[in-house]
Amino acid sequence: MSLDDVLNRIDADLQTSIDRLMELLRIPSISTDPAYDAQVDQAADWLVADLQTIGIAAEKRKTAGHPMVVGHIGEDSNAPHVLFYGHYDVQPVDPLNLWTRDPFDPAIEETENGPVIRGRGSSDDKGQLMTFVEACRAWKAVHGSLPCRITFFFEGEEESGSPSLVPFLRENAAELKADLALVCDTAMVSRGVPSIASQLRGMLKDEFTIIGPRIDLHSGHYGGPGLNPLRELSKIVASFYDDETGRVAVEGFYEGVHEVPAEQLKQWETCGFDEDDYLKSVGYSQPHGEKGYSTLEQQWARPTLEVNGLWGGYNGAGSKTVIPSQAHCKITCRLVGDMDPDALRDKIRKHVEDRLSPDAKIEWDNDLEGSPASVMNLDRPEFEAARGALSDEWGREAVFTGMGGSIPVVGYFNTELGLDSMLVGFANEDDAIHSPNEKYDVKSFHKGIRSWARILDALTR
Structure with a gap:
């Protein structure tokens, strides 16, 4: 028996694999809303039961918040050992009126790019999580065992800030340690271009x-x-940026930022990214970040300071002639690179406080x-x-990409478990994750399963 036997089994069982995913998608495991606590628990139970059907010693572990699912298979201490991470919780579905169907009644729909699985969690992250599980299922069915030791680690709080994650990692570090962590919560740089994320941007949040x-x-x-707090706030927000260069004007903001090596830039230039499509799909005609950097560099390799919310004063119908008492701002x-979030927070707060007028007070x-x-x-x-395995499956050279977003668990795997991570995902940019009408291409699901089978084979040769 060979890898080809496993791939053939995956092809033959595709509809059954989709049916299993549909079962999981029907569970509204919204972790941020306490009204759905029972359903989050139900999803954890479903995963435990499913893993056990493959012969994986899986169980639900309690935390101060939502449960973790942990499973182990393989006893050969000389075999490679990987930890696979995914999350089974999902985002809220609001605004519900913008969905074309019940978000927890998933279905296959035909689109111009082929059939898709429509439903909340189909791409982020239940569909991606199940690509790995289904690859293991097929491998076990063909060979009777898996090619390496695998620890399965599924989180139920990723979409609500992961408050229980670090304590759980610390309490169970000896059990969760492996040779390498595999994470399937990312996207391909362009449709049909297999991608391995080589870097993730970090995150800093503040509000005042x-x-x-x-x-x-x-x-x-x-x-x-009278001093108007909204005018004060507008002045401060404007001072965050240099309009000529597009750079953030906070003193010391770029400490720890490094330029992208020329060799990596060259690979990004040929990775299949369509700048015009990326911009036009959301109504832009040009990038608006730092001048002198490509759109991909701005998205993957340059830091940002974004204003996420501004409010204060009267916001009802008509007019109310007031000078408001307070004005509010959320930033991220x-x-x-090596930017330090704690040091940067101090720099931003100093920038704001140095620009306050007399009689203006601030609360952070x-x-x-x-x-x-x-x-x-x-x-x-x-x-x-892994890059070779992905290239073989997709018929196109796989690329190392950056990512504009943040996946904090990757940093925690490193600091708490001493683990390097490999991030491989099969989502597309139009999957509408966190938005109404989320979907996952059937092709992504199918070839994602086949890809993980190839990767497991490649990692254990």
């Missing part, structure tokens, strides 16, 4: 309130002499969140082995 008068004031009585930064949200960027260890031979 500017306080002026003790109450909202009549703008006829105080307009002129995407971090690259101290529910602090921040994680550094992650850079994968591409010197490990497993990366080239």
Whole structure:
């Protein structure tokens, strides 16, 4: 029996694999809403039962929040050992009226790019998680065992900030350690272009309130002499940026940022990314980031400071002539290289506080969140082995890409378990994750299963 036997089994069982995924998608495991706690628990139970049908010693583990699912298979201590991570919780579905069908009644729909699986969690991350499980199922059915030791680790809180993740990793570090972590929560750089993420941007969140008068004031009585917090906030937000260069104007913001090596840039230039399509799909005619950097560099390798929310004053119908007492701002930064989120937070707060007018006071949200960027260890031979396996499956050379988003678990695997991670995903940019009408291409699901079978084969030769 060979790899071809496994691939043939995957092809023959595709409809059954889709049916299993549909079962999991019907469970509304929304982790951020307590109203769905029972359903999150139900999804964990479903995964435990499914893993057990493959002969995997799996169980549900309690945490202070939602449960983790942990499973093990393989006893040969000399065999390679991988940890596979995915998450089974999903985003809320609001606004519900924009969905074309019940988000938890998944179905196959035909599109111009072929059939898709429509439903919440189909791409992020249940469909991706199940590509690996189905590859293991086919391998076990053909060979009677898997080619290496595998630890399965499924989280139920990824979409709600992973509050239980680090404590769980610390308490179970000895059990979860492996040679390499495999993560399937990423996308292909372009349709049909297999991709391995080589770097992830980090994240810093902050929020502040500017306080002026003790109450909202009549703008006829105080307009002129009164300090307006919304005007203060507008001034500060404008000061974050240099309009000429597109750079962030906070002093010291770029400390720890490195330029992308020329060899990597060359690979990005030939990775199949369509800049026009990327921009036009959301109504842009040009990129608006740092001048002198390509769209991909801006997305993958440059830091940002984004204003995510501004509010204050009267927002109802008609007019209300007030000088508001308070104005509010939410910001996030995407971090690259060796940027330190804690040091950067201090720099941003100093920038804001140095620009406050007399009588303006500020309150900061101290529910602090921040994680550094992650850079994968591409010197490990497993990366080239996986790249070759993906290239064979997709009939196109696989590429090492960057990622504009953040996957904090990758950093935690490194700091808490000493594990390098390999990120391979089969989502497409139009999958509408976190949005209404989320979908996952049937081709992504099918070839994703085949890809993992090839990768397991390549990693154990």
